[in-house]
Amino acid sequence: MSDSKVPSLWRGMDRKAMAVAEFTLRQQQKRLSTWVVMLVGVAAMAVLTMFYIDAMTREYEAVDNDFDSFDWDLDGYPNGQERVYGTDVFDADSHPGLLDPPIAPDEPERWVNEDDFDWDALKEGSVGVDDDGDCNREDRTASQKDANRNGVPCDILLSVRPWDTDEYLIQSDGSVDEDPDDEAYALEAIHRSFVLAIGKLGVVFLIGIFVPLFMATGLIRNEMTSGTMHFMLAKPIARSEVFLYRMMGFLALAWAYVTVLLLLLAIVTGIFGPSEGLFRVSDLGVWMAVWWAALLALMVYGMLFCLLGVMWKHGIVLALPFAAWELGMVLITLGAPDTAILRFSVIGWAMNIVDAGALMVWSDTPLLIEMGLWGGGNAALEGAEALEVFASSPGLGLSGLATIVVSTLVMLVQAAACWLVGSALFKSKEID
Amino acid sequence: MMPDFTQQGREPATTPASIPGAPVVYFHGVSKSYGRIHAVSNITLGLSGGVTGVLGMNGAGKSTLFKLLMGKLRPSSGEVKLFGVDPWKNPAPYARVGFVPEHEKMHDWMTALEFVSTFARLHGMTRKEAETEARRVLDFVGLSDVVNKEIGRFSKGMRQRTKIAHALVNDPELIILDEPLQGCDPLARTTIMNVIRELGKRGRTVLVSSHILGEIERITEQIVILHQGKLVALGNLHAIRDRLDQIPHTIRLVGDDARALAKDLLNHPAVFGLRFPSEHELLIQTYHFGELHAQLPALIVDNGHRVDIIDNPDDDLESLLTYLAGGSA
Numbered sequence: 142m143s144d145s146k147v148p149s150l151w152r153g154m155d156r157k158a159m160a161v162a163e164f165t166l167r168q169q170q171k172r173l174s175t176w177v178v179m180l181v182g183v184a185a186m187a188v189l190t191m192f193y194i195d196a197m198t199r200e201y202e203a204v205d206n207d208f209d210s211f212d213w214d215l216d217g218y219p220n221g222q223e224r225v226y227g228t229d230v231f232d233a234d235s236h237p238g239l240l241d242p243p244i245a246p247d248e249p250e251r252w253v254n255e256d257d258f259d260w261d262a263l264k265e266g267s268v269g270v271d272d273d274g275d276c277n278r279e280d281r282t283a284s285q286k287d288a289n290r291n292g293v294p295c296d297i298l299l300s301v302r303p304w305d306t307d308e309y310l311i312q313s314d315g316s317v318d319e320d321p322d323d324e325a326y327a328l329e330a331i332h333r334s335f336v337l338a339i340g341k342l343g344v345v346f347l348i349g350i351f352v353p354l355f356m357a358t359g360l361i362r363n364e365m366t367s368g369t370m371h372f373m374l375a376k377p378i379a380r381s382e383v384f385l386y387r388m389m390g391f392l393a394l395a396w397a398y399v400t401v402l403l404l405l406l407a408i409v410t411g412i413f414g415p416s417e418g419l420f421r422v423s424d425l426g427v428w429m430a431v432w433w434a435a436l437l438a439l440m441v442y443g444m445l446f447c448l449l450g451v452m453w454k455h456g457i458v459l460a461l462p463f464a465a466w467e468l469g470m471v472l473i474t475l476g477a478p479d480t481a482i483l484r485f486s487v488i489g490w491a492m493n494i495v496d497a498g499a500l501m502v503w504s505d506t507p508l509l510i511e512m513g514l515w516g517g518g519n520a521a522l523e524g525a526e527a528l529e530v531f532a533s534s535p536g537l538g539l540s541g542l543a544t545i546v547v548s549t550l551v552m553l554v555q556a557a558a559c560w561l562v563g564s565a566l567f568k569s570k571e572i573d
Numbered sequence: 574m575m576p577d578f579t580q581q582g583r584e585p586a587t588t589p590a591s592i593p594g595a596p597v598v599y600f601h602g603v604s605k606s607y608g609r610i611h612a613v614s615n616i617t618l619g620l621s622g623g624v625t626g627v628l629g630m631n632g633a634g635k636s637t638l639f640k641l642l643m644g645k646l647r648p649s650s651g652e653v654k655l656f657g658v659d660p661w662k663n664p665a666p667y668a669r670v671g672f673v674p675e676h677e678k679m680h681d682w683m684t685a686l687e688f689v690s691t692f693a694r695l696h697g698m699t700r701k702e703a704e705t706e707a708r709r710v711l712d713f714v715g716l717s718d719v720v721n722k723e724i725g726r727f728s729k730g731m732r733q734r735t736k737i738a739h740a741l742v743n744d745p746e747l748i749i750l751d752e753p754l755q756g757c758d759p760l761a762r763t764t765i766m767n768v769i770r771e772l773g774k775r776g777r778t779v780l781v782s783s784h785i786l787g788e789i790e791r792i793t794e795q796i797v798i799l800h801q802g803k804l805v806a807l808g809n810l811h812a813i814r815d816r817l818d819q820i821p822h823t824i825r826l827v828g829d830d831a832r833a834l835a836k837d838l839l840n841h842p843a844v845f846g847l848r849f850p851s852e853h854e855l856l857i858q859t860y861h862f863g864e865l866h867a868q869l870p871a872l873i874v875d876n877g878h879r880v881d882i883i884d885n886p887d888d889d890l891e892s893l894l895t896y897l898a899g900g901s902a
Contacts, residue, residue, distance in 0.1 A: 160694030160703075171682040368676030372739060375643055375672035376695035377664050572645040 157378055158386045165390025169356060178355045179398055182348050186402060189343060190409055193335040197413040201324035203253045206519045207275060207316065210252035221252035225274050256320040258512055269297035269317045276316040288314045299508075309511040319517040328415040330513055330524030333506060336410055336424060337499060337531040340431035344403060345491050346471050349438030350464050352395050357443040358457050360387050361563075362450035365572055374572065381564030384451075388443055388560070395439045403432050423502060430498020430545070434491040437552040441487045444556045448563035451570065478536035487555060489536070490548040496535040497544035506532045595657025597621045597747050597778045598642060603651030605637050612637040613802040616651070620780070624773035626789035626810075627782040629799035635782040636675050638799070639751050642780075643672050655747075668696060671740030675751040677732070681725030685716055685735045688724055693742040703742075710738040715764045730761025737768060748772055750781040754788050766792050787866055787885065821845070822862035824869070828880035831855040837876045841865070 169175045205211070209221025214229070216236040226244065229235040237244035256272045271277055276286060276295035286294035289312035298312040313319075361384060364370035373383060407428040414421040445463070450456035470486035478496060483489030500506065510532065513525025535544040596619040604614045613634035629635050640646040641653050644660035644667075653659065656666045680688055686707055693703035711720050714734040719727070724735060733753055740748060750769065754762050769792050772779050783789050789796055790810060798806040798813070806813050828834055835847050835855055843865040846858035859865045866885070873880050 156697050156699060157695050160691055164691050168680070168682070367678045368674065369678050369680060371643075371645065371672070371674035371676055372680075372692055372736075373695065374645065374664075375667055375670070375674070375740070376692055377666075377668040377697075378695050379664055571640075571647060573640070 154382070157382060158389065161373070161378075161383065161386030162390040162393060165360070165387045166393050169391065169394050175356060175394070178352060182352065182398075183402065185347070186339065186343055186406065189335075189339055190406065193331075193339075193410065194413050196331045196335070197328060197415075201327045201523060203323050204519075205253045206320045206517050207256075207273075209255065209273060209275065209320070210249040212249065217246045219247055219249045219252040221255060221273050221275070222247045224278060227279070254320055254322040254324075256316075256318050256517070257322045257325070258318050265299050265301060267291060267293045267296045268299050269295075269313070271295040271314075271317045273320070275319075276314055286314060288312075309508050311511055311515045313515075313518055315518070319519070321512075321517050321522065323522055325415070326513055326525075327523040330509060330522070330528040332410065332414040332421075333499075333503060333509075334524065334527040334531045336414075336427055336431075337495070338527075339406060340403075340427065341474075341492055341495050341531065342471065344399060344406070344431055345434045345438050345495060346467070346488055348399055348402065349435055349488075349491065350442050350467060352398070353391075353439060353442040353446045354457065354460055354464065356395065357388070357391050358446040358450040358460055360391055360443075360447045360450065361567060362454060362456055365451075365570070366454060370572055380567045381560070384447065384564050384567055385560060388440075388447060391443055391447075392440060395443065396436055399435045399439060400432065403428055403435065426502035427495075427499045430495050430501075433498075433545070433549070434494040437494070437549060437556075438487060438491045441552050441555045441559065444559035444563065445487075448559050448566065451563055451567045474536070475530060475533060478533040479538065480536070483536060487552065490551050490555075492533070493535045493537060493548040494545050496533050497541040497548075499532065500534060501541035507534070595654060597656060598780065599652075599654040599657070600638075600641075601652040601654075603641060603648045603653055605634075605641060605646060606649050611802045613641070613799070616804050618797065618804060618807070620778060622776065622778050623795055624769060624779040624781065624793040626793045626796040627780060627799060628784070628786060628789050628796055629782070630784055633784075633799040634802040635784075635799055636751055637802075639672070639749050639780070639782065642749065643667075643670070668743065669746045671743065671745035671748040673733075673736045673740045673748075673750040673753055675755070677729075677756075679724050679732060679736070682723065684721050684723055685711055685727070685731075685738070686720040688735060689739045689742055692739050696743045706742050706744075707738070710741045711735075713741065714738045714768055728758065728761070730757040730764075733757055733765060734761060734768075737765065741772075745777070747778045748780070750779070752782055752784070754783060754785075762788075769793075785885075786862075790863060790866075821858050821860055823885060824857045824859065824862070824866065825882070825884045826855040826857065826869075826873075826880050827853055827882040827884075828855070828873075828878055829853070830878070834873070834876075834878050834880070837872065837878070841868075841872070843868075 207221075209224065210219050212219055214231050214233040214236075216233040216238075218228070218236040218238065220230045222244075223230045223236055226237040226240060228237055228239075238246065252273070256275075259270050259272070283294070289296075289298040291298045295314050295317050297314065297317055300310045300312075302308045302310050361370070364373070374380070407425065411420045411422070411424060414424065416423075446456065446460050449459040453459060467486055467488045470483055470488050471492070473480050473483060474489055474492040478492065506528065510525060510529045513522040513528065516522045516525070535541070537544050537547060539547065598618070598620040600616045600618040603616045605612045606614070616638065627635050627638065637646065641648055642655055642660060644655075644662075644664060647661045653661070656669060658666045660666060683691070686704070689711060690700075690703040690707035693706050694700065698706065708717070708720065711717055714737050716731060716734055716738065719731065724732060727735065733756075737750065737753060740750070753765050753769075757765065769779055769781055773793065781789070781792060794810045795808070796806070796810050796813065797804065826834060831849055831851075831853055835849070838844055838857060839847065843859045843861035844857055845860065848856040848858075850856060857865070862885070869883060
């Protein structure tokens with residue numbers, strides 16, 4: 142086809158694009174299946190959000206790791222308070238009330254989570270303050286006070302593990318920051334876990350793959366089967382244009398849908414999430430990354446499934462094994478985001494975008510995970526394991542922004558390749 | 574609405590998407606086969622101007638011929654040209670073509686106006702131009718009262734007319750209608766036939782297919798007859814008629830009293846045989862099918878009979894086509 146012969150084909154292309162896209166959008170809106178798919182998506186996200194709201198409004202048991210809220214000698218003074226004043230925790234006749242001037246007893250609750258994490262985020266080296274003074278007690282030896290041997294008594298030595306820059310090594314002098322605020326930690330960790338889990342698995346993967354599976358696979362094929370494609374193909378429009386403009390109509394709806402869905406999720410988690418003010422504004426950057434990844438995923442999957450529909454009338458049969466492959470890839474991104482095989486998936490790139498965005502906004506997540514797993518030297522804190530599962534570092538070994546740019550480009554190339562192959566297939570199809 | 578950047582409004586009707594002087598429709602040795610089945614075989618045909626009826630039984634290859642012309646199918650061998658351009662490779666000539674497919678399925682959720690104007694925009698019209706043109710063609714096919722009604726609520730005849738309007742919206746030089754009269758009520762048939770004749774008068778090239786000789790006869794004299802994928806006759810209907818009259822035709826009437834009707838028909842010169850398969854059914858055998866078919870309605874009305882169905886059984890056309898095929902092969 143030579144363009145000089147057919148100037149009318151490319152002039153007025155914008156008008157044709159608008160006409161086909163608008164037609165496709167309206168056609169999708171008239172279909173019951175469209176609404177069913179979208180409602181199921183909203184319902185699934187709503188159910189998951191219920192669990193989240195429950196987790197955010199629940200009370201978390203405050204664990205007293207060092208027993209200093211206890212009052213072993215029953216003199217009315219918690220052990221922790223007695224230790225600070227040097228009285229005997231086992232002797233009812235020795236307590237701060239007998240000192241001069243006498244000290245009033247503390248509420249035991251004050252001594253439950255009294256030694257919380259007080260580290261500067263991401264600052265390596267000597268961190269931690271022994272708030273309750275139980276490390277620096279006089280009855281402890283110098284080597285006990287400096288168990289990590291960094292020359293500073295009663296601190297925590299924080300270092301990056303030499304073999305894995307994402308993981309922190311925590312070496313404590315003992316009884317430093319040993320009684321963290323369980324609830325504050327759980328709320329923060331569970332909140333981040335939920336945002337990442339629903340963003341990555343719920344929206345980018347499940348919505349990103351199922352909406353195109355049901356709505357884009359038949360985008361061209363349904364009309365080829367029913368015979369209505371004859372009307373469109375009797376007009377001076379190239380088939381590659383039909384493919385592209387139909388996709389634009391589909392994306393207008395799918396993108397709007399996922400945008401609204403993410404706005405709702407961002408609002409709900411912003412309100413229920415732990416924050417100083419009324420709304421957790423800081424998360425919006427993470428939601429932006431999820432949104433961007435979801436738009437790209439919808440586009441690539443849409444193009445691909447539309448292609449499979451053109452290729453074979455049972456294109457959905459071809460799409461399902463691919464979806465299963467992508468599911469496998471998602472699981473790999475959670476555990477080993479730098480695995481090379483992820484380059485041969487769509488979702489691996491999309492997850493890179495979310496992980497990079499999340500790490501740019503919540504740069505302290507890897508430390509938060511280690512702190513929680515360490516838990517003050519006792520059992521892991523609630524929420525730490527969930528956060529460890531859902532937070533991953535982006536797998537390209539690049540900076541956050543570079544990861545997003547590279548992954549976006551790759552996904553655009555994937556979409557363009559699907560369009561080209563799909564158009565070529567469509568052109569070679571006879572329409573009966 | 575997209576702004577009209579070029580400020581030119583509609584594309585000029587004469588786009589250079591063709592070879593000057595080439596016939597509008599050109600088939601040279603075209604065959605299309607599916608495995609061992611030959612849908613059309615070795616068709617050579619060139620057409621420019623006028624209304625041409627394409628006559629053939631179901632499965633004779635009429636739709637295949639049209640789909641080859643519209644680039645929906647790729648010929649197994651031979652050459653298809655539309656305005657001198659290969660339609661399989663280049664959709665540009667469709668700017669000058671209107672196509673009414675045989676498929677009954679339409680976008681039922683659209684109104685007639687939406688349907689016609691949406692596809693008009695694929696000719697590069699703006700939204701406004703498309704709506705103006707859509708109203709014009711819907712008026713032309715007699716649907717101006719129902720432009721805002723959903724196609725899903727249309728009768729068969731209205732749907733066919735909407736399809737024709739959609740095909741005419743770009744004021745095409747070539748109009749292809751695949752069985753436009755099938756399933757239509759008498760009013761729609763008359764309207765559609767008038768539309769086709771009018772297009773012919775305006776100098777358009779029209780291709781219209783049917784499996785009923787009587788229908789084609791009322792539209793045009795220039796016909797192409799297809800049988801089992803082969804082109805068996807081509808030219809003026811009257812010239813072909815002389816050959817048609819050499820074989821008998823059957824006309825089937827169903828009415829109140831077949832025997833009373835038979836009495837009045839017995840003396841008609843064109844009738845050479847009558848049969849009564851049942852009390853209400855009459856089969857007339859004639860060598861002058863066209864003549865008798867044209868006179869029958871008057872004969873029935875003048876003699877005060879009530880007839881529900883006038884029909885020529887399909888096997889009648891088949892015998893004719895077999896005869897023609899045998900004669901020319």
